[in-house]
Every structure is written in C-alpha cells, then in structure tokens.
Amino acid sequence: MSHVTPALYTTLAEIVPELHVQCLDPWCLIGSAAALLAGADVGVADVDVLTSREDAERLMASWSERREHVYEPAGAERFRSHFARFRFPGMPVEVMGGLELNRGDGWKPVQAGRLTLVGLNGLAVPVPSIEDQIRILESFGREKDHQRATLLRKLSGSPLRIVP
Template sequence: MVKSAIGTHLGATLKVVAAGCAALQDDWWVFGGAAMALAGVQGLCPPDVDLIVSERDAASLIITWRAQLETGAPSPLFRSKVFARTTIAPLPIEIMAGFEVCESGAWSAVRPATRQIAAFNAGVIFIPTPAEQAEI
C-alpha cells in the first residue's frame, strides 16, 4: 500500500469512485494523474479521475452514474472502445474500457499488470504500481 497525496476535490471524487466501484465484477484501476497523486506524487491537481475497467463494468458504471458516452474521434495517441464521462463528483470521472495507446504507429491494449491498493481513508482504490505507471 502506498501513501497518497490528494487534495479536497480529488479526495471527494475518489470517495464516489470507491463506492461506485466496490461491486464491480472485474479488476479496475484509477489511472493517470489521479493514480500518480494516489501513489504519492506531490503537487498534482488532476482535472479528472480516469478509470480503466472491463466493458461489462463500464456498462454498469455508465448506468449507475448516468455517464454520457463520448463518440468523438480518438486522439492520435490514445483511444478507447468505451469512453464515458460523468460529472457526479467535484471532478469529472472518465470511464474507459478497451483502452489503447499508439506507439510507433501501432495500437496496443493498456491493461495494467499490477494492481495495488492506494492508502485512502474513504474506501478501496486500486492503481497500477508507480513503476508500471511510469512505464505506461
């Protein structure tokens, strides 16, 4: 377990994430800036919380959180089979399933191999290890 460094808005949003993800059926992770803050990186103010989940769990969260599916074109570096956003917390929560990254012109799936609990007082939050976050 790692010691996190989170601000008020991120903390309140992570409480929503912990509660909403508690009953998910498959592995899930907080990813990106929020995961780096949870890993202890100081001074971060993530604009949102990114979640990597399975397609089955994405469908469940989209209904539970009344998230809006995003259908715009993917960025040249990232794309997701399912991408939805909800604003039920102080920070937007982005739900991603089938998340991929483009490297040297080839797309590859991003599914963390590691899963650790971040120290957070309002529920269980899973993140990739800091080493894997840096690698991704």
Template sequence: MPTKEKIENAIAFLWDDLCKLQDPFYIIGSSALVLAGIPLEATDDIDLLTSHRDADFLKEHWQLHKVEAYTPKDSDKFRSNFGRFRWNIVLVEVMGDLEVFHKGEWQKLQIEEYFEVEINQSSARVPVLKEQERIFRLFGRAKDLAKADLITKHIIQP
C-alpha cells in the same frame, strides 16, 4: 483540502457503485500519481480503467451525470469504451478495455503490478510507480512524458 484528500473523498463518494463492478478496475493517470505519493498541485479528474462490460455498466448507471458530446482528445492514439461523468465534487473518465496505438499497432493496456489504497475501509487498485511510468511512456504525449520523468526523478531522489 489537499489533492490526495480530494481524490480519496471522490473515490469514497463513488465507492458503492464501484463495488458493483464485475472485473478488477484501476485508478490511473494523475490521480494514481497522487495516490502513489507524487505531489501534484491539482488533477483534472479521476481516470478509471475498467473492463468493457464494467464501462457499459457505469455508463448506464451514471447516465444522469454523463458529460454530453464528449469526445476524448487524441482519439487517433486511444480507443476504448469511453465515458465521462461529472458530479459537483468529481469529474470521472471511464476507459473500458483501453487500447493505445503504439509503434504502429493497437495495444490493450494491461496493469502488471499494483498496490491497494485503503479508502473508507475499502481499497482501490493503483499501479505501482514503475508501472505508472511505463504507462505514461506508452501514452507518449508531452504531458505524459513529463509525468513519467517526474516519477523517474522521484524514484532516483525520493
């Protein structure tokens, strides 16, 4: 099954729970790239950017699927109400009110522009490609900068 279809199926699987969130949420990271039309061979997980309270809700609601003893990589660069969850078909990382340490200060990640992807008669928010490029550059790790460059190439030569 192609990566995009896997992501869409995973989101559809989670959709009943995601509909219970009180605030807007966004799919970010590699899954967002794929949903925006950038082909990737594979993605490790689905990254959900949520509010702090919605992250708390998911952490409680998905307790049975929690990945125990999980500590996010680069914790000196990112802080959030993190949670990581695994089902047979999907690995999900929840980031409530994600902040990024950039240029000597903590900055809350805000999504300025997004589009909605239709999945099983529902829709999920995904940052537009220019927004995703900005986010990857803000994150600043080598793997993020490579994804930002991939977006730049795609925009210049679709």
C-alpha cells in the same frame, strides 16, 4: 506524500465504493489521480478509471444520469476505449473500458500490470504499481505523461503509503 484535495477526496469517496460493487473485473485508477495517490506531486483535474469493456457498460447504465454526452476526449488517433465521462461532486470521472493505444504499430491493449491498494480514509483504491504507472505514462507519449513519469521515477522503490 502529496495532498489529496477536498475535490478529489469527495469524488473518490463517492465512486470507489460503487466501483467495488459494479465492476466484476479488476479496475484501477490511472493518470494523475493514480500518480498523486502513489505520492507524486501532481495536479488532478479528473479521475481516470481503467475497466473492462463490460464493466464500463455497467457503469454507463448505473451512472447514466451523470453522463456528459457531448464530451469528446482528445487523442482519438492514439487512444480508443469504451469511453464515458461523468459529472460527480468534486471533479469529472472518465471511464475507459478496454483502453487501447496505437503508437503507429496497431492497436494494443493498455495493461495495468501489478495493482496496489492505496488506503484513503477507509477506502481501498487500486492503482498500478509505481513501475507500471511509469510504463503506462511513458507509452502514452504525451508531454504531461512524461512529466508525471519523471515525478514517479523519483519515488520508484518506495512503497505506497496510506494517505492521511
């Protein structure tokens, strides 16, 4: 199992309970934090949260004092969402409400697929199944995502574990 850094744990300990309260629709972590919680040996620089547009709007209102208004995410030609980046102790949190991907064939919603709860010191953190994480990462088409998918593929078939 990969190590959850103090910075990541600090962030998750603050945001996960709030996400469970604020979000009315299913939500989950994606990207590097989700891959690490699934057991992949990856670095995590921020926490990516996939939500509905409505829940993203609720989080923007609730976390308005933490919002980074000048941040522009990369890849606007491929990704669009109701996006906001927030400052939290530990590391930044990026909320993507109604995330869509354009691979040259029009905008398509990014679907999390089957969610699995990962236990982290009493926190229940939803992440896509390993197979769905691989599908999502490969659809993004970036080198860093392909590398994460390769690491997750090595875990495929292994159940997600409780993180110590």
